[in-house]
Amino acid sequence: MRLIKLDAIGSTNDYLKDLAKAENLSEFTIVTAETQTAGRGQRGATWIVEPGKNLTMSVFVKVQMSETTQLFALNAAVALTILEVLKTFGIPELSLKWPNDIMSGRTKVGGILIENSVKTDNSVASVIGIGLNVNQTDFEGLPNASSLALVSGVFFEKDEICIHIASALEKRLEVFEKTSQKIWSDYQQNLFRKGKPTLFQDLSGDKFMGIIANATKEGLLEIKLGDDSIKSFGIKEVTMLY
Known part of the structure; x- marks a missing residue:
């Protein structure tokens, strides 16, 4: 070292x-x-x-x-x-x-x-x-x-x-x-706020509620939306507001 x-x-x-x-x-x-x-x-x-x-x-x-x-x-x-x-x-x-x-x-x-x-x-x-x-x-x-x-x-x-x-x-x-x-x-x-309702903001500036479901092996964040669908986001595509 x-x-x-x-x-x-x-x-x-x-x-x-x-x-x-x-x-x-x-x-x-x-x-x-x-x-x-x-x-x-x-x-x-x-x-x-x-x-x-x-x-x-x-x-x-x-x-x-x-x-x-x-x-x-x-x-x-x-x-x-x-x-x-x-x-x-x-x-x-x-x-x-x-x-x-x-x-x-x-x-x-x-x-x-x-x-x-x-x-x-x-x-x-x-x-x-x-x-x-x-x-x-x-x-x-x-x-x-x-x-x-x-x-x-x-x-x-x-x-x-x-x-x-x-x-x-x-x-x-x-x-x-x-x-x-x-x-x-x-x-x-150890994921922060996994499984908890959280406010997010996407690239267009739109805010939405979702629940972190998973982080994929490729580094994407999977968020469960209000209609129970799962949407994946890349590192620069979504911001967590907390």
Whole structure:
């Protein structure tokens, strides 16, 4: 495990991708930054953190997959690993908001952005970007955002959380192929608001009530509508309003 600690960078994911192009990068190379000026979220949204207060990290991994449909299973494996680690730090009411936001109660405390490069032999080189709101306490104008400190009443050492996540992720990915079915069932069980009536908004701006029925292995969200029909949505096609 190689750890590169930076003071300020545009994006840890971009830095790690450029590094992978420039050298034969060893697996589980980790980049962290105290300040990230061009962080990105899953839907292309900008992710800005208060300098020095939060954990911004990217991890380079290589995973062998029997089929590329397992790409979303990799997302699920990473998300579940973070939940597993945060539970050991006493973070309450953890769940996963589709596709890969980390929730504590009804507030978001982190998120994941994975960028994959698929090879012809179905091996995948991935840069796993993880952002966790750790010790930040001011989220003015962001009513659904929170931090580990706010939800637990405890301030944390960011480096300790980083190393725990990296170690747990390494162990989980060692058995990724053998445990993909369990990963999938665990992801379903931890889905935020699964089975509960929820307000959504589609791309046209129309709002509708529905119930999360399932998240497919391809990464689609299946929502049960008022007429009992099931409709599937891609990552950028629907927003949960909660």
